[in-house]
Amino acid sequence: MIRIIYFLSLFFISISAISQTIVIKGGEIHTGLNQESFIGDILIEGDTILEVSTKPLKADVVVDASNKIVTPGVIAPDTQIGILEIGAISETRDGDSNMYSMGFSVFDAINPNSTLIPWNRSNGVTSAITLPDFNWDPLSGMASYFLLDGSLRVNGVPDVALTGEIGAVSSGSRAESLILLKDLLEFASTLDEKDISSSKKISEVMEDFEVADLMELQPRDVIALYNLLNNKLPLVIKTNRASDILKLIDIKKLYGLNLILMSAQEAELVKGEIAENNIPVIVNPFDNIPDSFDELASNIRIAASLEEAGIKVMFSESRTHNYHLIRQGAGNAVANGMSYTGAIMALTSNVAKSFNIADRGILKKGMKADIVIWEDDPLEPATFPTKVFIDGNDMDLTTRSSRLTERYTDKRDLPNTYK
Amino acid sequence: MKKLFFVLFSLTINVDTFAAFESTYEPLQSEKILFINGNILDGEGNELLDTDLLIADGKIIAIGKGISVDDKDIKIIDAKNKWITPGIIDIHSHMGVYPAPSVRTSSDGNEATSPVTAEVWAEHSMWVQDPQYALALKGGITTFHVLPGSANLIGGRGVTVKNLQRNTIQSMKYPDAKHSLKMACGENPKRVYGNRGQAPSTRMGNFAGYRKAWIEAENYLNKLEAYDAKSDEEKMVESPPKRDLRLDTLSDVLKDEILVHIHCYRAEEMALMIDVAKEFNYKITAFHHGVEAYKIADLLADNGICGALWADWWGFKHEAYDMVQANIAIVDQARGGKGCAIVHSDDERGIQRLNQEAAKARAAGNKAGYDISKARAMNWITSNPAKAAGIYHETGSLVAGKNADVVLWSGDPFSVYSLAEQVFIDGALAFDRNTGFGPVSDFDVGIVDPREDRVND
Numbered sequence: 001m002i003r004i005i006y007f008l009s010l011f012f013i014s015i016s017a018i019s020q021t022i023v024i025k026g027g028e029i030h031t032g033l034n035q036e037s038f039i040g041d042i043l044i045e046g047d048t049i050l051e052v053s054t055k056p057l058k059a060d061v062v063v064d065a066s067n068k069i070v071t072p073g074v075i076a077p078d079t080q081i082g083i084l085e086i087g088a089i090s091e092t093r094d095g096d097s098n099m100y101s102m103g104f105s106v107f108d109a110i111n112p113n114s115t116l117i118p119w120n121r122s123n124g125v126t127s128a129i130t131l132p133d134f135n136w137d138p139l140s141g142m143a144s145y146f147l148l149d150g151s152l153r154v155n156g157v158p159d160v161a162l163t164g165e166i167g168a169v170s171s172g173s174r175a176e177s178l179i180l181l182k183d184l185l186e187f188a189s190t191l192d193e194k195d196i197s198s199s200k201k202i203s204e205v206m207e208d209f210e211v212a213d214l215m216e217l218q219p220r221d222v223i224a225l226y227n228l229l230n231n232k233l234p235l236v237i238k239t240n241r242a243s244d245i246l247k248l249i250d251i252k253k254l255y256g257l258n259l260i261l262m263s264a265q266e267a268e269l270v271k272g273e274i275a276e277n278n279i280p281v282i283v284n285p286f287d288n289i290p291d292s293f294d295e296l297a298s299n300i301r302i303a304a305s306l307e308e309a310g311i312k313v314m315f316s317e318s319r320t321h322n323y324h325l326i327r328q329g330a331g332n333a334v335a336n337g338m339s340y341t342g343a344i345m346a347l348t349s350n351v352a353k354s355f356n357i358a359d360r361g362i363l364k365k366g367m368k369a370d371i372v373i374w375e376d377d378p379l380e381p382a383t384f385p386t387k388v389f390i391d392g393n394d395m396d397l398t399t400r401s402s403r404l405t406e407r408y409t410d411k412r413d414l415p416n417t418y419k
Numbered sequence: 420m421k422k423l424f425f426v427l428f429s430l431t432i433n434v435d436t437f438a439a440f441e442s443t444y445e446p447l448q449s450e451k452i453l454f455i456n457g458n459i460l461d462g463e464g465n466e467l468l469d470t471d472l473l474i475a476d477g478k479i480i481a482i483g484k485g486i487s488v489d490d491k492d493i494k495i496i497d498a499k500n501k502w503i504t505p506g507i508i509d510i511h512s513h514m515g516v517y518p519a520p521s522v523r524t525s526s527d528g529n530e531a532t533s534p535v536t537a538e539v540w541a542e543h544s545m546w547v548q549d550p551q552y553a554l555a556l557k558g559g560i561t562t563f564h565v566l567p568g569s570a571n572l573i574g575g576r577g578v579t580v581k582n583l584q585r586n587t588i589q590s591m592k593y594p595d596a597k598h599s600l601k602m603a604c605g606e607n608p609k610r611v612y613g614n615r616g617q618a619p620s621t622r623m624g625n626f627a628g629y630r631k632a633w634i635e636a637e638n639y640l641n642k643l644e645a646y647d648a649k650s651d652e653e654k655m656v657e658s659p660p661k662r663d664l665r666l667d668t669l670s671d672v673l674k675d676e677i678l679v680h681i682h683c684y685r686a687e688e689m690a691l692m693i694d695v696a697k698e699f700n701y702k703i704t705a706f707h708h709g710v711e712a713y714k715i716a717d718l719l720a721d722n723g724i725c726g727a728l729w730a731d732w733w734g735f736k737h738e739a740y741d742m743v744q745a746n747i748a749i750v751d752q753a754r755g756g757k758g759c760a761i762v763h764s765d766d767e768r769g770i771q772r773l774n775q776e777a778a779k780a781r782a783a784g785n786k787a788g789y790d791i792s793k794a795r796a797m798n799w800i801t802s803n804p805a806k807a808a809g810i811y812h813e814t815g816s817l818v819a820g821k822n823a824d825v826v827l828w829s830g831d832p833f834s835v836y837s838l839a840e841q842v843f844i845d846g847a848l849a850f851d852r853n854t855g856f857g858p859v860s861d862f863d864v865g866i867v868d869p870r871e872d873r874v875n876d
Contacts, residue, residue, distance in 0.1 A: 087735035088606065116734070286768045288876060289519045290550060296867050299876040321734035328775060331835030380835050381775055382782035401733075405743040405787050408713050416714070 020060045021045045022392070027065030027373060031363040032072040032348035034341060042070065044369040047391035052363050063387060063394075065373050071344055072363050073126025073370035073390065075351040076323045077282050078236075078262060078316040081120060081128045082110035082146065082154075087321075095133035097141060102184075102228075103220030104141030106132050107158035112150050115400050116321055121148040122397040123324030124378065124385045126370040127156075129355060131163050134238055138181035139164040142224060143236065145357060147370075149390045160355050161234040161260070162224060166244050168294045178247055183211050185255045188225035196226045232258045234355055236282070240294040242266035249273050260354055262316065263287070265298035271309035280312040280354040285329035285336075287318075303346070304337030312354060313338075313346045331379035343379060368392075440542060442592035444581055449846030450494055451475040453486060454827065457498030462505040462801035462816030466794040472503055474823035477846035482817055496841075502832050504797055505816050506561025506824030506844065508804040509770050510680070510727045511707050511763035514552055515545030515565055515580075519767065529568035530575060531611050534619060535632045537600065538664035539575035541565045542588045548862045550875050551767045552584045556850050556857065557876070558771035559826040559839040562593060564808050566707075569603035569682040570611045572619065572628040576668055577601050577680060579808045583844055584858040597809040599704070600672050602629070604683035604692060605738050626691065633699040636669030643670065678704040678809055680727070684738035686714035693722055705807045707763060708732075710739045713746045716753035725759035725807045726750040729769075730779040747777075747799060748784020748791055761807060762799045773800045778833040793833050822846070 024042040029052065031037075041057040043050040051057055083106050085092035094109035110130065120128070126148055132141035140163050146156025166177050187209045195205045202219040206212040212222070227233045235257050237248055245267060252259040261267060262282040267274055274281060288300040306313050315326040315333070330343040338346075352361025359368045369392035376383040388395045410419045452474050459467040459482065471486040472479070475493075516528035527544035530536040545565060555563065560582050567574035577599035580591045604625060613620030619628050642660040649657065671677045679696070683689050683706045696703045705725035706712060710733060712719060712726040719726055728750065733742030743749070751760035762777045764770035781796040805815020814822045823846035830837035842850040850857040863873040 085734070086737050086740060088610075089737060286771075288554060288771075289767055290873070290875075292520050292522075295520075296873060299874045301876065319732070319735070322731055325731075328779075328835060332772070332775075335836045335838060380778075382778045382833065384782070384786060401743050404741055405713075405745050408716075408743070408749060409745070409787050 019046050021050070022061045022063060022394075023057045023059035024063045024065050024070060024371065024373065025056075027068050027070035029363060030069065030071045030341070030344045032345055032361055033364070034345060036341070042363060042371065044371075044389070044392045047368055047393075049363060049365055049367050049369050049371075051365055063373070068386065069374040069376065069378055070363070071372050071374065071378055072348040072361050073372050073388065074124045074324065074327065074347045075357070075361055076120070076125050076128040076326065077314045077351045077355070079128045079130050079323045080320040081116045081148070081323060082112070082114050082130050084320055085111070085114055085116070095131070096135070097132070100141065100218055101137060101215065101221050102139050102141065102162060102224035103218055103222075104132055105144065105159050106130055106141065107144040107146075107154070107156065110144065110146055110154050110156070112152050112154055116323075117148045117150055118397075118399045119321070119401060120324045121150075121388055121390070121395060122385065122399050122402070124327065124372045124374070124388060125324050126372070126388060126390045127357075127360065128323070129160065129351070131236070134163065134165045136165050136169055136177070138166055138177045139184055139225075145355060147390055149393065149395065155391075157357075159224075159233075160357075161236050162228050163236045163238075165238040166248065167239050167241060168292055174244065178244075178251075180211070182251060184225060185229070185251065185257075187211065188229045189255060191222070191226045191229075196223050228257070229255060232256075234258045234260050236260045236262050238262040240265045240292070240298075242269040242297065244294070245270050246273065249277055249279070252277060252279070265295040265302065267311075268299070268302055268305045269297050271306055271311060274306070275309045275311050278312075280314060280350065281306055282314040282316050284316045284318060285333040300332070300336045303333035303343075307338050307342045312350045313342065314350050314354065315346050325381070327378055328381035331381060334379055340379070440540070440589060440592075442594040443587070443589045444583075444592060444594050445590070446477055446845035447583065447847035447849065449475070449477040449823070450848065451490065451492060452494045452496055452843075452846075453488055454496045454498045454503055454825075457501055457503040457827070458831075459503045459817060460794050460797040460832070461818070462797055463818065464792075464794050464798055466792065472498075472817060472825070474825065474843070474846045477823055479817055479819050479821050479823050479825075481819055496827065498827060500830070501840070502828040502830060502837070503817070504559070504826050504828065504832055505801040506814065506826055506842065507559040507773050507800050508808065508815060509555070509560055509563040509764050509773060509800075510705065510761055510804040510807050511765045512555075512563040512565050512770055513568065513765070514555065514563065514767060514770070515547070515549050516541055516567070518546045518549035519551050529570040531568075531570035534571050534608055534612050534628050535573045535665065536567075536571050536575050537573045537632070537666070537668040539567060540578065540598070541567050541576060541601075542578040542592065545578075545580075545588050547584065547586055547588060547591065548860045550860050550862050550873070551770075552582055553858045553860060553875050554767070555770045556582050556842055557839060557852070559774065559828070559832075559842055560770055561824040561826070561842060561844045561849070562805075562808070562810070562814060563770065564599065564804075566599065566601045566680060569601070569607045572603060572608045572625055573632055573669070574601040574603060576677070579810060581844060583849060584860060593808075593810060597676060597678050598668075598671075599678045599680045599808075600668060602679065602681040602692075604681060604688040605685060606736050607682070622688065626695065629692075629695050630698070632669060633695070636666055636673055637699065639663060639666035640670040640673050672701050673699065675702065678807070680705050680707055680807070682707050684708050684710045684736070686711040690715055690718060693718065693724070705759075705761065708739070708765070709750075710742050710746065713743055713749035714741075716750045716758055719750060720753035720758040723759070725761050725803060727761040727763040727804070727807065728780075729765070730762060730776040730783070744779065744783030745787035745789075747780035748787060748789050751784070751791065751795070751799065752789050759803050759806065760799050761803045763804070774832040774837070775835055776800075778835075781833065793831075796833070
């Protein structure tokens, strides 16, 4: 038996040794790190980047990238890709739970055959964080991370972050939301490993916490709270008003939260404190409109202004179907003062780092090979990718949209249904 | 007795001659300006490199190479390496009727209380202090058309507005521009009324609703015309048909005095709407949103109907599911380039960068195999929307004699990095990025820091 295993392992080693290598040759490489771009080669073996070099590299397959731009695959930080197909059809939306709050995981709902996956992939997005709906709760469900490779067994990491929202509400007060947030965190801070070791134990600790009853918390909600504090799960809070941001910073400090701010349209007014506390911020670069009285300070230079303060910036896009338009958003951010390198980082490594995705978002040795070759400047919305690699695989870029385009530009005299 | 009738009759005349809500627009002080050596996309499909443009008295005077003017008062603007385009026009905006902040108390874009509200006018809802006009101006928008929303089969009248923010709607209205009539197909009206258990709740209910309204309008118009045909004597003894605001609007459509703009996504619904228009003998100016316009691009071209479309929006509704990015290009290129394509925004973020939306649409079209120049694509956001608003004879392209609505761009307007540096409306500077000159709405005054204006950028 041992001999068979030995033999098999030899067999597998030899398979991997002969697995094809690919070199992406001569492209202008933007690594996703804070460094100047350079002309160079990227060597891939299997799903991994073996080397990135300004010297010529050799491989079994050569992909010419001369006169093209090469970047890490775009990582989308704030989507509902995979859990939403058509906005107005509630049966195609899976972002909400009636039963769970913090413990609600969207991972099992992800549909790898969603048309949003090839569409965003063909536009350079290689992986995404998918979030449950925000329902004005200070803490709600958990976000998951997954690759846009269309694999039926979803390649991803469930429950990479907890979400929540603080701000203007049409009834009640934001003060109530902040109190609830603090009560939940105070409760979480009393939990130890034993308390969450079984449903029975959890039920016992919940008995001493009245809010749990009021909120109809379930055991898995309590486990999520425990993980938030003890495993430093990132907490993404959607909020806008400067004073709310300051309150959240106080709470972050008190409980040692791994806080990420989202939307944060008045972040500019408190950028010093955000920077001091190393809080990453997800902003929508198009959002310069004072949509509510929480967002009066919003303006088109927010990304540049936060970058200048030394804050880690990421981009979001309000329409999940076209989430890839964060590239256009990044272009607009650059047009309004952000650095080009900073904008590329915002689309790639800043997301990976903020959400603890250790092996993606940067083009360097040892990282997973999620790579996009662009025909031209990726921040120009008129630029398309020519090749997209996910885990080293050269992905097909066909979409339902490209199929329909072919059908309706086909000049043969046939009904569309016969083309 | 006869005398009394006469008095009444002349009173009627007096009432009729007061045109309510007429434009009182006055341009700002125009300048004499010679832009030299600019790269011009003229809105007529031409790209003119290193070319001069002369404007004076609010009009375009000349366009060409090496224009020399012997006038010491003229202002010279060096446009070397910069680009000049006509003022950008958005044919589909809800600024003012859905202003920012988007609070319920100012959301006045849909009179969703009856499926046919042809009697309402968007201009009666517009908030003049909306901070969004200034943001659009910074994106080069000199003229925009405000429509009622799409909750109703027939939603009311839309209005064309000069992007010069002032304290009354009348002072912003584009002089003598026709109204539009906003109609809507598909999911929105049937959802809004179907959810209340009333008609329409289906697409066939929608169509019954349009036709019923047009039948009423025909009857009304017949009565009006029959009365008009009467002799003065007869008119003295017979009172005119009772005025009906709703049917006034619809009969004006039948008299070709109002332009029909229809919110419609699906190809088959657009084809049916064309038949309704033929049945009642009116013309459709444009289908808006038309995510499936590419499926009937030839039909639109044959009927002289524009497609006012997004570059890439999709998926928010089932009728918006079959998106192709080449939609605008396919509509434009139908019947050998006879199509009329418009990039519209329907969005207060999109209106700030219609040039980028046109850039995406052009790139997608060329990827699909067309060869569309930047000059051609510029028509999608200038001359074509001007035609659809009925103001093309005055604006929408850089042609001598037209209004000097001009944008000076820092670079190629099809690049994301280019910004509108200066925007002129009727030959007068309305926005200057370098000096910060531009409108500040009352909303922005002292609202964050009482000593300052809110940063509206």
